[in-house]
Amino acid sequence: MMYYYHYPNPPHTQPPVYPSNHYYQPMHRQYPQVDPNVFKKSIKTYRLLMDQGSLLLDRLGDPGFDVKLMTAAQQGNNSEVDRLIKSIGLKVPVKTKYTPTGVTFELKAHTDPHAPPNCCTLRVELQWGS
Template sequence: MMYFYHYPYPQQPSYPGYHYYYPINRQYPQVDVNVFTKSIKSYRLLMAQGSVLLDRLGDKGFDVKLMTAAQQGNQAEVDRLIKTIGLKVPVKTRYTPTGVTFELTTQPDPGSYMNCCTLTVQLKWGN
């Protein structure tokens, strides 16, 4: 909970009833950028893998197979096709008649219980 002290502040407008409120200074621990730095490195991998995904999706023959499987609601075939790309990170694929979403995630760090980063690629493929 943050407490505020109420004092008139001379540099502010001096009309009746105006008071400036400022918070009590709190001491915060020194920031640690190690986790953030690891996240940035992991995200670079996701972006590189996203680029590999987009390159493969640029192949018309592959796209026809992928869209046909999705149109038929064949999630297993969609997943199989995406696995043939050979990405180094897990990919979750969701689709609708108008678009497809690929969610690329990093592997959990051994010292952590959760993934640090997710790259979501949303593409339109119908009206």
Template structure:
């Protein structure tokens, strides 16, 4: 009986690539371009993204500390969300001192904060915080 699906790793089929018969997918793939050249890596944007993410994480800590340490602040955020007052929720979140771009959404179960940063006009990183309140 044949399997319902075909997995080339589990059930390799011999292929003829013009030079020799290869009996695994990996051998076949390697025989197509064994000397593939890769460009030099440039870590500039990667490093800048990591640094921007560090800033986002510090700002996320500001919001989380305020929510965890101030019952009054947490109540205000939940109440504004319950009233679907997006402007007030955003104002409260920004009042924690964060400078990054924040997209806020909420539902009956909790709140979602998406902090993002840009480098040279292009978005480089995002940090999403999801907290439950119900």
């Protein structure tokens, strides 16, 4: 059954009706004044993480230490890997994850009482196999 419209234009071809222009004026949002204090604390805390990361890299590059770490990881000896990393004496907690091809150290700065909570993480990813 076919229906025929007797309108000048069928409803689906009618030009759309837009509201008047005042609805489309850009809205000027009011934002609060910026406060860089948390950002400054995060930057200061991240500098600490970078210093600690530098100490980590220095120790990882020591002859003998690298072999001990890689051997313990290859054997799946997590407690020895953790002991070796703790022996470096870093001031921030370190999470170590490793695979046959690489190792990741995640340094977090949540122990600093002056830092914003969970503000900063330094992730060091190194390849040690192919």
